[in-house]
Amino acid sequence: MTSGTFNDTSTFPDPIYKETVLRPLFDGAKDHHVEGFRLIDRAHLVMLHETGILTLEQARPIAQALEAIDREVDVSSLTYTGEVEDFFFLIEKQLRARLGPDLAGRLHTARSRNDIDHTLFKLGLKHRIDPLLKRLVRLAEILASVAERESGTLIVAYTHGQPAQPTVFGHYLSAVLETLLRDIARLEAARDIVDRSPMGAAAITTSGFPIDRELMAHLLGFRRPLQNSYGCIASIDYITSTYSAIELIFLHLGRFIQDLQFWTSFEVGQVYVPNAFVQISSIMPQKRNPVPIEHMRHLSSQTVGRAQAMLTIMHNTPFTDMNDSEGESQGFGYGAFESGGRVLDLLAVLVPSLRIDADRVRQNIRRSCITVTELADSLVRLEGLSFREAHEIAAEVARSVVAVGGDIAGDGYGPFQMAFSRCAGRETRITPVQFGEIVSPENFVAVRNRFGGPAPGALAQAIAGYNLEITQIRSRLTDTETRARAAAQDLQSRFNALLGAR
Template identity: 85%
Template sequence: MTAGSYNDSSIFPNPVYKEAVLRPLFDGAKDHHVEAFRRIDRAHLVMLHETGILTIEQARPIAQSLEAIDRELDVSALTYTGEVEDFFFLIEKELRTRLGPDLAGRLHTARSRNDIDHTLFKLGLKYRIDSLLERLVRLAETLASVAERENSTLIVAYTHGQPAQPTVFGHYLAAVLETLLRDITRLEAARDIVDRSPMGAAAITTSGFPINRDLMARLLGFSRPLQNSYGCIAAIDYVTSTYSAIELIFLHLGRFIQDLQFWTSFEVSQVYVPNAFVQISSIMPQKRNPVPIEHMRHLASQTVGRAQAMLTIMHNTPFTDMNDSEGESQGFGYGAFESGGRVLDLLTALVPALRINADRVRQNIRRSCITVTELADSLVRREGLSFREAHEIAAAVARAVVAIEGDIGIDGYKVFRESFEHCTGRPANINEDDFAKIVSPENFVAVRDRFGGPAPRALSQAIAAYNDETSGIRKRMQNAAQREQTSAHDLQSRFTALMGAQ
């Protein structure tokens, strides 16, 4: 082919345009939207007949031809030739071959590629959101189960990268779970926006034909039609809300994963990862590399990046139907579901396998004096001091114990007694046994029996509430799935009746 032939504007499609745009769009539709095209054609035909726009003599041969195309056309084997513009026109061409141009063309009455496209994209997103929600709920159930199992397992909680206070692993996991449930709620809200049918908007302003948009929505499994027809083809908030929710989910899970990376380091060694999730070094025999955590971290980052890219693609686009929100962008966004799903599957498998290294936790608690906050609190409650005065006494104890690399419960009482008398001018009422109990990590956790705290009663109440919330989410998912199944059955029944005896 000569260079000049690429500039020939008399024949559509230009070869470069064909390869750069039309072929990728056709392949994307072939890979992602064939079943949705099929459902839309069938539902629209049923609606056209049931509203009286098409007679049975017109609708029945169209239905029979659509069935024949589904049976005879191997979509996976198709190669784009440029003979038709896109997948939509391919089906119309197949109908014309079987029915002639007049009858075949009647299927497109009162619809446009605009409302068809956004309906395709919403059907594709709903399927992927539902799959992601199932994985998210499984993770939530897993986190709740492990949090309950680890409701008395001590760990070191960190702030600013430094040991801060003791808590229990179950309390930490419950915090991750609580955030995850809020993220799931955001994704559910996004799904509700996706679950509104654009069909019937046509190009922009609906149609002069007596279409039934509610029927179309029901037949396609949507909860209801999206009302404003301009918004149906212009308002891509169903895209932005979905990928905003996904971005936040994996941004938040990435922070949890980063903690696991830190806690499994040799120096901290708070979390033990079993051998099933550990790879060895090719050269260093002593190495235990918990690389699944690294894979989750970078996959979570990829998911955040893909979701964020979808928002960037939509930024500063006109409020109208436009290609930026359509085929190739939709296909690009699906990658976020794929990488995000891998993170959720791996995290759901890993979390139950994790174990806390109790000896190392004890050692780190001892070395860091992180129970000393409760000493200050106890001085306020038992000795009647102001918190600031109690804080100064506790700080003096911590400094002295850390300086000798001691154990606060064993080595701290002498300096405590001296510091107390120095600051208050009187002896403390707390004896040595009381002191040892006050600064124990078990006591630290046990007295924090407030709403949201780590003590057994408070934590058990929280986990029960999280389980109730998760059950509610799962129930809503089951109801949505049942509605989808009912709609699919209803569409098939009406379409089969429309075809009549074969």
């Protein structure tokens, strides 16, 4: 072999490269990005004409050829042959066959596969983010509705896997909802990053032609162009922000789902799942298995895994246009939307069907003495003790009641009198009737009428705020849909004008 000279008789594409890379890329574009290519070609042609870069005599036959390709080429039936490199060159080949190389080649003026690709991927993400946001808002509405319905329904709240304090199911669901609303805000913020058009960046540095990037962004339904042209083809924060938001959504929902799994267990049993969501064992006829909860858990984990994998794929890639963030990576990421959507659909029908087993809740409250915190608080307010003294008395009462398997309201007053006398050096002023009221779960909830608390007033105020926030999100989604429809109609109208259509 001599330096600088090679007897290279190979031809593109190498058969293995064709099958391992080019064919999957072509099939991915065929499956996911055909409509995006169509919109970009039409919008770019309109922009080239309206800026004077192409005359009507040049633009009109290109428009007619693009329409003919849409009408005559059945993309779904195409098989990759290697005659062209990718889907982009397939369209250009079709144009050349209809218009000749000179006129066909003018459509690519002032653009590159670099800005086309990132625009395609952003269109693909918007097409998936918007339905996901709708599902999330629907779930938020359902959580708010069920929280209001269950605002007086007692449950046992757990910390460290142990009964901790009584609250109401509506208070718990409101906590889940608050997190979901923050997650929605993160996904909306990611969508805003996605909603900036790279078109006009060309390869890296824009173009010497008098292109109109604002017009391109509008025609493609983007809110605005992404400013820096290098960033248009190099920055991937539209990918990382989207999948970071998705990862957090399903990580957080997975914790809620895990609680449902725990609360439906035989030993806890405070949540009842209707028969429509229960499967029976093939061998153990007594079992009621709420397996949809398990499916939601593993689908949430799959979604987290796919989203996290997208971030890993982007890790340590160079700040430039590169294949790591394109084609197959984009297609891989779309799986997160599919599995995540299934979780949201299932949660949306399961949550309203859940019921709290009031008898089991009361039994668990009785066995666990979880109202004893309020006894300590009440001793501070009514008897003037320090909280530490009151805590010591309450702890002694709880130990005594649990030791005999009793109920704090019925069996706790005697131990309370003794503990109080020993610690305070005097007799308590609290009567047995007052004691029973203090340690009741209803009182425990009712006195916690503070901002964010479970009492009826505080909880109603919170739910009203959540509903207002949900309405505002709905309004933003509607505005986005309206703007997208207007852009699509404007593009169609301007393209029709190029065609000469009446």
